[in-house]
Each structure stands twice: as C-alpha cells, then as structure tokens.
Ligand SMILES: O=P(O)(O)OC[C@H]1O[C@H](OP(=O)(O)OP(=O)(O)O)[C@H](O)[C@@H]1O
C-alpha cells in the first residue's frame with residue numbers, strides 16, 4: 001500500500017502476538033507496549049537528519065554525527081498513545097511532546113477532542129503522531145487536522161495495528177502523512193473494532209474494563 005510501511009522485524013511481531021492474546025495481564029500489556037515502542041521508534045526515525053559536532057575522544061578530536069533531537073515532537077493521542085510515547089522518549093529524551101486528547105464516541109465512532117497542548121514552535125518541527133490503533137481513522141485524522149491548523153507541515157503517523165478501512169480513509173484525507181504500523185489487520189467489525197486486533201488498547205493498558 002502506498003504511503004504505508006509495515007514494520008516486520010521479528011521482535012516487533014513476537015511482542016505484538018503477546019499483546020494480542022486476551023490472557024495477557026494489564027501489567028504485561030503495558031510492559032510489552034513500552035518495549036515494542038522503542039523498536040517502532042527505531043524504524044520511524046531511521047532517516048532522520050544528523051548534524052556534525054566536534055567532540056574529543058580520549059585519543060583525538062573528531063567530527064561526529066548527532067541527532068537534532070530538539071527538532072522533534074512526539075504527539076500522543078490520549079490515552080493509549082501514551083503507551084507508545086514512553087518508550088519513544090526513552091530513545092529520544094530531548095524530543096518535545098504534544099498531547100492531543102481525543103476519544104471515539106461509541107455510537108457514532110466520531111472523534112471528540114477534549115485536550116490539546118503543543119510546543120509554541122511546533123510548526124517548524126517534524127511531528128511524529130503516535131496512537132496504537134488506526135481503526136476508522138477518525139481519531140488520527142482529527143489529531144492531524146488540529147496539527148495542520150497550527151501550521152505543522154512535516155508529519156508521520158505511527159501505530160501498532162491498522163485496519164484497511166482506516167488506512168484508506170486516512171490516506172485519502174492526509175495523503176502527505178506516511179503511516180508506520182506493525183500490522184495491517186483484516187477488517188473492522190460492526191462496532192468499529194479492529195479484527196483480529198487486540199481489543200480496546202486504552203482499556204487493556206489501564207485496566208479500565
Ligand atoms: O481510528 P478510530 O476509529 O478513531 O479508533 C482509534 C482510536 O480508538 C482508541 O481510542 P479511544 O477512543 O478508545 O480512547 P482511549 O485511548 O482514551 O481509550 C485508540 O487509542 C484510537 O485513538
């Protein structure tokens with residue numbers, strides 16, 4: 001699929017299988033999500049620009065590559081996005097963070113926004129939006145609409161599972177935003193859940209159901 005990268009690394013796929021299993025505990029689910037997020041972060045940042053800095057090794061001075069970490073924003077779609085955010089910050093501690101509070105209305109599946117906070121200069125930065133689930137696409141599309149209203153031009157979207165219906169909707173609405181996912185699942189059911197999926201990511205992370 002155009003604009004979609006499936007991260008097929010065996011460690012990612014193994015951990016995802018554990019997360020899908022209904023008997024995985026809340027603590028186990030959270031731990032796996034944090035671990036998998038570092039692996040996904042590795043892939044989504046693979047082509048980031050480096051600048052050269054003068055450093056001194058014990059032997060000599062040299063020009064060495066460093067990441068422009070302060071130019072990055074991780075935007076977490078609450079609540080479940082926070083599970084991906086933590087592991088990503090482990091790898092890029094200097095990244096800035098935006099929180100976008102969006103939940104799905106269970107009847108209409110429309111996205112309802114309840115919170116938005118972002119760095120002042122977000123428009124000048126690369127923003128990696130994170131949410132484990134791309135189902136209908138309504139939540140991620142709404143979050144990216146909001147970022148574009150703030151002038152952000154350079155956006156990537158990272159998730160764990162995506163439904164074909166959501167990818168189509170998302171790509172038609174935001175064709176300029178590449179999607180990174182660990183799996184493209186079969187379909188959405190009548191309630192808008194991803195099948196086979198892993199259930200409700202927020203509830204599984206926080207034990208709210
Ligand atoms: O693509 P969509 O059809 O919009 O579905 C995906 C959204 O649903 C879940 O959030 P939820 O609404 O359950 O909120 P929560 O994270 O607070 O539980 C998930 O974390 C996504 O944000």
Ligand SMILES: O=c1cc[nH]c(=O)[nH]1
Pocket residue numbers: 133135192193194195197198199200201202
């Ligand atoms: O399967 C789904 C769909 C939307 N949100 C989730 O958490 N899970």
Ligand SMILES: [Mg+2]
Pocket residue numbers: 200201202203
């Ligand atoms: Mg939820």
